[in-house]
Amino acid sequence: MNTGPTDPEHYKDRQRQQWDRVAAGWEKWWRTIEDGAQHVNDRLVDLAEVAPGKRVLDIATGIGEPALSAAIRIGSAGRVVATDISKQMLDIARTRASAAGLTNLEFLEADAERLDFPDHSFDAVLCRWGITSLPNYSSLLVKIKRMLAPNGSFATSVWDEASRLPLTNIAITIAQEMFHSAPPRPEPPPEVPEDALESVMIRAGFADVRVERLTVTLELASAEAFTQYLVDVSPVVAALLSDQPRMRQKEYQHLLAQEFRRYAAVDGSFRVHNLSICAVGRK
Numbered sequence: 001m002n003t004g005p006t007d008p009e010h011y012k013d014r015q016r017q018q019w020d021r022v023a024a025g026w027e028k029w030w031r032t033i034e035d036g037a038q039h040v041n042d043r044l045v046d047l048a049e050v051a052p053g054k055r056v057l058d059i060a061t062g063i064g065e066p067a068l069s070a071a072i073r074i075g076s077a078g079r080v081v082a083t084d085i086s087k088q089m090l091d092i093a094r095t096r097a098s099a100a101g102l103t104n105l106e107f108l109e110a111d112a113e114r115l116d117f118p119d120h121s122f123d124a125v126l127c128r129w130g131i132t133s134l135p136n137y138s139s140l141l142v143k144i145k146r147m148l149a150p151n152g153s154f155a156t157s158v159w160d161e162a163s164r165l166p167l168t169n170i171a172i173t174i175a176q177e178m179f180h181s182a183p184p185r186p187e188p189p190p191e192v193p194e195d196a197l198e199s200v201m202i203r204a205g206f207a208d209v210r211v212e213r214l215t216v217t218l219e220l221a222s223a224e225a226f227t228q229y230l231v232d233v234s235p236v237v238a239a240l241l242s243d244q245p246r247m248r249q250k251e252y253q254h255l256l257a258q259e260f261r262r263y264a265a266v267d268g269s270f271r272v273h274n275l276s277i278c279a280v281g282r283k
């Protein structure tokens with residue numbers, strides 16, 4: 001267990017830069033991600049009882065989920081406010097929303113911990129894979145409860161730490177071995193709430209808290225494709241590579257793909273199974 005970043009504001013600046021850097025990668029791999037994870041969006045929207053006409057807040061929406069799934073569900077009488085700290089991620093979310101013909105959502109560039117809507121502003125608050133990026137998520141939960149209407153729900157999903165880290169850790173270790181003068185590993189994320197999610201939500205005052213687990217399977221054509229995916233979408237890996245010359249980056253990817261090949265299926269294809277923990281609580 002770590003105690004979180006020493007300087008939360010500096011940590012958030014780094015987060016913003018790191019997510020801006022991988023926004024194009026998220027756009028590139030979006031289909032792969034959602035082929036494996038759309039059911040998490042659907043489940044969050046169900047758990048929070050998002051229905052036609054509802055007002056929904058999505059925190060740390062990235063390039064637009066679960067905001068877009070919620071916008072489809074609520075129809076023209078409802079409203080989604082989708083927020084994120086990264087302008088680049090939000091720009092892509094906006095483009096995706098208009099490509100989908102959705103006019104019932106707005107985007108707001110904002111640090112989640114500074115959101116300050118009036119009491120009872122939303123019927124549902126959603127957040128997929130965003131809470132773990134926040135240095136002070138437990139006080140954010142108290143604020144979310146305040147912004148919810150009576151009987152409104154907060155539904156969130158976080159990665160199970162054990163299933164999230166192994167392949168990323170291999171990628172980080174190889175980067176550090178290869179680049180002797182590697183830039184320092186990005187500051188560790190705040191204490192991860194996976195095991196504690198249920199109790200943190202209860203402590204924040206939510207009622208009827210329930211937790212469930214969903215498997216998210218990413219399917220890629222090869223170990224090389226998975227390597228490219230990780231380099232493109234992981235803010236940590238991208239940060240480690242960012243100062244390296246192009247040639248060294250290519251060598252790194254080659255080495256990593258070689259290492260990953262041992263995890264490939266017999267036909268060379270690559271499947272990564274992760275656990276996404278969903279939790280819901282009612283005001």
Ligand SMILES: C[S@@+](CC[C@H](N)C(=O)[O-])C[C@H]1O[C@@H](n2cnc3c(N)ncnc32)[C@H](O)[C@@H]1O
Pocket residue numbers: 012015016019059060061062063064065066083084085086089110111112113127128129130133134
């Ligand atoms: C793993 S992505 C998840 C994005 C999206 N919810 C999804 O499920 O595809 C994490 C997102 O959290 C955002 N983020 C990180 N720190 C944040 C903060 N302090 N406030 C708001 N958003 C933040 C990042 O910019 C990034 O878009």
